[in-house]
Amino acid sequence: xxxxxxxxxxxxxxxxxxxxxxxxxxxxxxxxxxxxxxxxxxxxxxxxxxxxxxxxxxxxxxxxxxxxxxxxxxxxxxxxxxxxxxxxxxxxxxxxxxxxxxxxxxxxxxxxxxxxxxxxxxxxxxxxxxxxxxxxxxxxxxxxxxxxxxxxxxxxxxxxxxxxxxxxxxxxxxxxxxxxxxxxxx
Amino acid sequence: xxxxxxxxxxxxxxxxxxxxxxxxxxxxxxxxxxxxxxxxxxxxxxxxxxxxxxxxxxxxxxxxxxxxxxxxxxxxxxxxxxxxxxxxxxxxxxxxxxxxxxxxxxxxxxxxxxxxxxxxxxxxxxxxxx
Numbered sequence: 001x002x003x004x005x006x007x008x009x010x011x012x013x014x015x016x017x018x019x020x021x022x023x024x025x026x027x028x029x030x031x032x033x034x035x036x037x038x039x040x041x042x043x044x045x046x047x048x049x050x051x052x053x054x055x056x057x058x059x060x061x062x063x064x065x066x067x068x069x070x071x072x073x074x075x076x077x078x079x080x081x082x083x084x085x086x087x088x089x090x091x092x093x094x095x096x097x098x099x100x101x102x103x104x105x106x107x108x109x110x111x112x113x114x115x116x117x118x119x120x121x122x123x124x125x126x127x128x129x130x131x132x133x134x135x136x137x138x139x140x141x142x143x144x145x146x147x148x149x150x151x152x153x154x155x156x157x158x159x160x161x162x163x164x165x166x167x168x169x170x171x172x173x174x175x176x177x178x179x180x181x182x183x184x185x186x
Numbered sequence: 187x188x189x190x191x192x193x194x195x196x197x198x199x200x201x202x203x204x205x206x207x208x209x210x211x212x213x214x215x216x217x218x219x220x221x222x223x224x225x226x227x228x229x230x231x232x233x234x235x236x237x238x239x240x241x242x243x244x245x246x247x248x249x250x251x252x253x254x255x256x257x258x259x260x261x262x263x264x265x266x267x268x269x270x271x272x273x274x275x276x277x278x279x280x281x282x283x284x285x286x287x288x289x290x291x292x293x294x295x296x297x298x299x300x301x302x303x304x305x306x307x308x309x310x311x312x313x314x315x316x
Contacts, residue, residue: 027197027219030197030217031195031196031197032196034196034197034217035196048286048288048289048290048291049290049291052253052289052290052291052292053291055253056253056255056291059217059253059255060255060256063217063255063257066219131298134256134259134298135298135301135302138259138260138263138302139263139267139302142260151256151257151259151260152255152256152257154256155255155256155259
């Protein structure tokens, strides 16, 4: 393969990327990345609120890959506990000391409509509305198919400084690539 | 029943539930791989503890959490609802929600929980640098 690592390194630098991960994500990958990310934000003196927001968005996004990515490593017949799901996370600097947190994974094309409506239902809500929706849903039973509390997207929207941006790129008939882009301003 | 002690990991908190002092402490980070699974023994223990509790014993539940994810937030709400029901039944339980004065997120989370509760005493304890 013709692949120049220095070119790649320079591109990463030019795009102000401070952390990225692409591949199978295990819970231990998230633990390790969260340690590095905290250190990095501490070093950049991001401040406790910005750090908490970036950290929180990263965890919710990475755990979404872990729970919902339609791309898996290894045998489909494996027990659920052993499977590793594949995705990509990119965190970098934007504007005056802000951060972007991008996350992507493969999804089933026929799940697009549902995911789209979930994101749309939160992306334009005010912080107050998000807060009350979060508190309301926290006391309810999770929706069918949810592997957590069903609060992740609301949490991400709460911590985001701008409306969530997202995209679905077709891969083939069955699958699409879903990406979500979140920005935290300082 | 026995004390409940769970050592912290990078993504789960220390759990120290002590039957002698009646201080129940949860401290550290909480973003477990499987939140329901991690907290299941904690909820079981609390349920049994509340059942055997008399109305003279004073219980303090301490939360000293740096970060918790959204699925943990739901579990904490479940815990507070359990404690709230116990207080309604005459048990003496209070919650101390500890947070660093600079950690606005943790303070806000504490305020949100407090607003969702009615009879459970919920003390927001904001601590400065020591």
